[in-house]
Amino acid sequence: MEARRAGEPAGTPAGERAGERAADPEARAATAVATAPDVEPTTAAGAGAPTPGAEPPDLLGDGELTSLRDRWAGLQAMFVDDPGRATREADTMVGELLDHLRSRHEELHGGGREAGGHADTEALRVEFLRYRSFLRVLLG
Numbered sequence: 001m002e003a004r005r006a007g008e009p010a011g012t013p014a015g016e017r018a019g020e021r022a023a024d025p026e027a028r029a030a031t032a033v034a035t036a037p038d039v040e041p042t043t044a045a046g047a048g049a050p051t052p053g054a055e056p057p058d059l060l061g062d063g064e065l066t067s068l069r070d071r072w073a074g075l076q077a078m079f080v081d082d083p084g085r086a087t088r089e090a091d092t093m094v095g096e097l098l099d100h101l102r103s104r105h106e107e108l109h110g111g112g113r114e115a116g117g118h119a120d121t122e123a124l125r126v127e128f129l130r131y132r133s134f135l136r137v138l139l140g
Helices: 025-035 062-081 083-108 121-139
Strands: none
Touching (some): 062 083, 083 121
């Protein structure tokens, strides 16, 4: 294992050090997106226009979120009188929510992939930004 050079961030893999970066422009672009600070990107045209895929996804509509919160509050109250039923219904609720999130994930996936599963770097960048936005919403 090579030693880290002075001024180099911890975890910098060999071959990605200053002066050793990949010559392939697509590889450099992919590395830049994957290691970019967590900031809102803009289009190449600038002007502050958000990059497609960078906007936060609507995982749950306002009505759905309110309904889930009300349902959860009811289950917590139900637990006092019928813990078994409340636990079973909580399990069902979480399963339904996971199914909904899985469906949203499938909607985010794809779009830029060709028949062989390949995509150009720009399409992959937009897809990656969608995933980043999806995770921001989930992880807070």
